[in-house]
Amino acid sequence: MLLLALTGWIGGDALVRGEGLTPWVALAGLLVLVPLIVAFTLRPAVFADDDRLRVRNPFRTIVLPWQTVADVRAGYSSEVFTEDGATYQLWAVPVSLRQRKAAARRRSRAIAAGDPAATRPGGGGIARGTPHLASGDRTIAELRGLSEQSGHRPTAAGEPRVRWAYEIAGPVLVGAVALVVLLAVG
Template sequence: MTTPPPQQPAEPPYADRVFRSSMGVVGGVMLVGLGGWLGGEALVRGEGRTPWLALAALLFLVPLVVAFTFRPAVFVNDDRLRIRNPFRTIVLPWAQVADVRAGYSSEVFAQSGAKYQLWAIPVSLRQRKKAARAQARSAAEDPHGHTSATAAVDDKDRIAPADRAIADLREQAERCAARPGAQGETSVRWAYEILAPALAGLVLTVVLLATG
């Protein structure tokens, strides 16, 4: 009786790489904290219709703050690109990605011709100017284009973070487009968990103000 060969272990799953604006998250924490403090004061100490107006305003504003600060993210693996924007989530298999660019904003172009912004990778003109100055300084120090270990380490300082992220995504799109798991259609889903409470808060605020 022959012993069956041992099964090869399955390839371990790897977590998605995530691109997110750290400054956006910090701003969101500050805005939510400020809104919670002011709204809490109105709810606890307000009189008459003030607590209801504060509740309605919080119900309207907090989802919007979350949408534009905490929510934007880009998730990447070898099969697809998932874009989580303030009010939509777009999933593009790599085969559907025609190009990824960064002009005044970061954008991905689908094979269908559709264009989607990458809110999680904001373009900073200040960072681009800083990177351009680093490139000019490097060229002045080494006019013959020689490289060194120090120059290789500092190379990332000569590319703006958004441009570096876009170049990374473009390279992965080219590398992974032919994978079997990277085929399929683009899907778009609205963020009803953000839109529903924000709309309810807006309607409640308008009603309270109209009947006040």
Template sequence: MTPPDHQSPAPDSPGPSDAPGPSDSLEPSDSPEPSDSPEPSARPEPSGPPAPVSRDRIYRSPAGIAGGVLLLGISVWLGMDALVVGEGRTPWLALAGLLLVVPLIGAFTLRPAVFANEERLRIRNPLRLIVLPLGAVDSLRSGYSNEVRDKSGTTYQLWAIPVSLRARKKAARQQARGAAGRGGGMPAEPTGPVRAQADQIMDELRELVEARGPAEQAQGEPSVRWAYEIVAPALAGAVLLVILLTVG
């Protein structure tokens, strides 16, 4: 039996070239027939998912957190003791003191943090929340405190990244010993400059701003919001304490 590809078409029957094929249906016409399976080029290209937002890198002070937990524990312990066993005005004074002290301790020790991603810096200071797009950052400076300056000239302190002069001196001594060891033929210590941890963090933030600052997603205006959740109870405690002390 001859395979179908080798059979000659009958004289009266149209050949394969006369039969309508897929190419005939793509020719333009006044009344095109709907196609059940359109060509891939005719299909609208699906829009891809939005680019994922980069995760925040969080910088905090471990020493500040440890000190804050200790101070909060002592304050709550003394305050609750005065509330339970105190007499006269003592419970009210203890309540006012707790309302004033507890929010402030938490604000200056546990609250400070810096959140950095490829679009912005979010600086959580004791009483304010500052959001700085990377394109709005002018410089990051390290002196006796770490600061960020926006392009309008406003400066914000980075409470979460405190400067440690002791750590700087220690890093300088390690770098000096490493240089002396390499010069005297002693085994070399790890190469590269030795930096204090806070200075290393500031270097990372500078590199991030330089790399991502010109990006379109990193543009915008700075915004500042007061931490009313801290200010309100502390102010209420201060007012109550003044009233109690004034009344006598």
């Protein structure tokens, strides 16, 4: 939000106080920057219910019925794999190696202290919110569990759907073309 406010302040100032081509260049720049800021900061999200997984990435929305999901994993990034071999990134579920190391240290300490929950697979009780998994890994484990529980439901069938975010790409392209024309003319 701060980045949007800063962009609006600088761009708005150039629109109001600028002379010559400056207001037009500022308008074209705002048409490029504002959708990109929204796409990479506010837009990414993951929604899951009993029937499907909906992934909203910066430039497209992917709807995957649970029967088409083969696996959900987090390596260096969070990914969902489909039965037909497609891979989609989950931009909204960050993977932090630092958080993983901290969770591993907490788990080691808990094991040394004799905590029986720390020796269970998965770090001990994801539903109870134990600190033995990083937050991204906990989210991936929850999505994997939901996929395993819901994959057999008849309402979780269908084909994967991918929709490009024209509401983001359209203004960016129009602004980029206008910016190139204005800079070439001016």
